[in-house]
Amino acid sequence: MKLKHLFLGLFIGLAFTAKAQNNSKEVLFTINDKPYYTDEFIRVYNKNLDLVKDESQKDLNQYLDLFVGYKLKVNKANKLGLQDGLQYQNELKSYRIQLSKNYTTDSKVTKELVDEGYKRLLKEVNASHILILVDENATPADTLAAYKKISSLRERVVKGEDFGALALEFSQDPSAKENKGNLGYFTSFKMVYAFESGAFNTPLGSVSKIVRTRFGYHIIKVNDIRDNRGEITVAHIMIMKPKEAADSLTAKSTIDAIYKKIQQGEKFEELAKQFSEDKSSASKGGVLSRFSSGQLSSDEFEDQAFSLTKEHPISAPFESQFGWHIVKLLDKFPIKSYDDSKVELENKISKDDRSRLITNSLTEKLRKKYPTKRDSKLYSSLVKLVTNDFYEGKWTLPENAKSFSGTLFTVGTKKLTGTTFLDYVYSQQKSNITVKPVDKLVDKLYENFADDQRNQYNNDNLENEFPDFAAVMEEYRDGLLLFDLMDKEIWQRSKTDTIGLKAYYETQKEKHLWKTRVNTEIYSSTDLETMKSVLAMLKKKQTPKDIKEKFNTKEVLKVMSYEGVYEEGADALPKGTKLELGLSEITNKGDYYFITKINKVIPAGIKTFEECKGKIVNDYQQYLELNWVNELRKEFTVKVNQDTFEKVKKQIKK
Incomplete structure (x- = not known):
């Protein structure tokens, strides 16, 4: 799943910016008589133009080949029935819900609430x-x-x-x-x-x-x-207020003694672990969770904490309703800028009471956009069917409910029947609506039902109303199908087709070569005299372990060493290293001195299959895909309208 998200990530991000570039469109090409239009080709080409690194793909003839290949794969996916998969449908539905939020909320009201929330946050x-x-x-x-x-x-x-x-x-x-x-x-x-x-x-x-x-x-x-003082992280040492007032002097003298130890240089964290009576924080060196004003139950504690500075990070002992404290400042977090706070504020608004303002604003707009006129006679009949049993959750649909299947009202082109409304009323018995008397209750339910239907119709109609929304959904739909198809036809095959992989390697191995390599030990230090001693030890055949034990301790690391096989020109090799067996002289670069001991020289040659398998798998995928697209061109009939394509070229080059 993570791979799929990665595959679609850039694609989706771009899709949000997609706009219909041109309302006029002509058929650019067909696949098995299914038309694909110029407006989509122009939009996608322009959208991806700045991201294409391969200059050949900016060539319109090349790009048309890529675009036709892309659509051939989508046609193949549909032919295989991948669009009917439950996982595919659920992912597409989930994405549509997310995308539709950009079209089904009142952005003006949302911005006003964000502005207000941030202003108050200060x-x-x-x-x-x-x-x-x-x-x-x-x-x-x-x-x-x-x-x-x-x-x-x-x-x-x-x-x-x-x-x-x-x-x-x-x-x-x-x-x-x-x-x-x-x-x-x-x-x-x-x-x-x-x-x-x-x-x-x-x-x-x-x-x-x-x-x-x-x-x-x-x-x-x-x-x-x-x-607003922002947020803060502190550590504290607390001596709890004794139950007996007579013992309060003991508590005060204890906290004073601890404070004196701090002034003498003892570590705050160790003293907190040893003496603090706040058991929830003592084991952590007294560290408390990050907090803002009003989150703790003590104004005295908060005021003392927020008064601390980097220059004066530790408070003198002070008393709160809980006991005596010493507080140490760890970090302060001022209020973030408006831009940095915007997304967080929008998220808070969506979960807050003020979200109703956005919903209500959209509802009013939809009432004007989709006015309804109900059938008064049918509605009167429906009202009489609902009884006081509703309030106890015992109301049942009448046996003759189907006889009320006439149109109660219409939203856009969608007709809502009396029977559908009765089903809605039945479903609302656990919604805690207690409006009385019952005829007023039905009026309220009708109002809610009509608003729900307007919202649903508006959501269902987004593709027809917003060309950019339709384009994004089409691209995402195709992208999901393409991922599933590529996984099935290319990626899994390239990983599991061992015989095919090795056969492909045999045709490509001359392209995968090692330069001369050396198996080497490399020693480094910032001290020249130390390196002279290291060189002397190496000449006496002493091991890296012997050298480290002689020069390094837990506190001081004077000599570093590492061993490996490195290709000629590798960054790990000190500059100027001669690819010859034996010990080098001491070399210098910047503050460091180096000694290189080459134990083996491996001549240049062809990489084994295992040594270049990752690159071979990647190349094999591209090879399979290229041949597969050629096969798809034989499986499907592609017809390009060259005259129309010439018009597209001129339009793009303007």
Whole structure:
């Protein structure tokens, strides 16, 4: 599979940029009477022109031969039925889903959300909130009661009552009992989108308008705004806060003693392993996972960590709610640039509440693009069939459902029947839609059904509406087939046809030659006196092992040596090496001195089959492919319209 991705990688990347170059087209050639048109040939030629290294392939006559050969292979693949393979169909479907995203999202809204997300990412907001819980599907009465309650609390805050005291008393966020509603610092994508917008759109020191999220109603007070501090990696040593207050002095004296050891030069990591009581990090030398503001449960710890610099990387002992700490800065990661953040932000948006804005924008466009008019009489009949059993998941399709198979509405050229809508209603019983009464429920389901059908029709119609999309899909479809065909007809055969490979080698072996080679030992050092001693030892027939043991230790590597068979002119051989048996004199290049000991000289000659097998396999593949294409030209009837081709030449050369 990896090979297939590699084979298609460049091809797919180029396909994204493919555009219809010319709306007019003529038949350039046929294969068994199947036409291939000038517009495709011109588009593909222009697209690949700058990538072709072989100048001969830029020649239009040569390129036409290549293009016809390519289409012959695709025809062969279809003739063999490779297009019916389940794996092929699944891969093609998966790719189409990925490609269609470029055509079925609102790029303008996406860009606006990326811009907004990045702008907010540059800041951190410290905010408090009061929450009154209410479910998204709550009854109107419950929703109204919650709204009135949050409204009265906002009025009290505006009139001057203390926000924290009200949060402590009335907020239904359980954490308010501990933090009086203060959520600390956060930036974009850390909270649900509606809450984030409420915080970032509220001026410093002010209280927001009422904000609705899936949790309920909120009011938000902005306590502080600062520049985003980015992310940081630190290590720490912690002495836990003792349960008994009387023991707190012992904890403080312990952390002070550790700090003194650090100041005396002892290694932070070793002290963390020995003394830190944070068991999750102590064994790693105190190293914590990379974090940003608001990710830890201690403002004191975060503030101390972010205050560290390369010049002052270790903090003095400080206290948090968990105990006493010493923190060491390991690395800081500032906010990335807009361009470097764009893809990551787009990915976050796709998984975030704000993605609904993109979906809703596209839905509105499709409603205008594909207006529908439903059959009122048929619809009224359908509404009467749905009962309150739907809310309990017990509603069943009526026995006479097929009698409602008339057209309910049309999207483009696609007709949707009453029966199809009933099937949709039946499938939605577990979707938690609780709209009441039942006729309003059916209206909601109809609206969702119509929107789904518009989206589906729009997606199915992309090839007809966007020539560039159709071209890319055609190229990818052919590319997948070609890979499977080449694997079947060429690549596997070239690897397994041992007799054919060796026979081909016999016809090509004169092209695969060794220069003169030497089996040699090479010694090097930056110290001339050391090399003089090495030369003396080699003259006494001492071994590389003897030499390394004499000059090298665990701490110092004075002499390096390596042994191998090298061809004349190889980079591994010191410059000027004479291909003669025996020891060389000491030579010099830059800071290094060399001695070469040649143990054997191997004359120039033909490489064995095993010595050049990789190159032979590659050449054999090309040989098989060339002969195979010639066979395909006999199997299929190819007719080129030369007059049309001459027009194409003139058009391209303009």
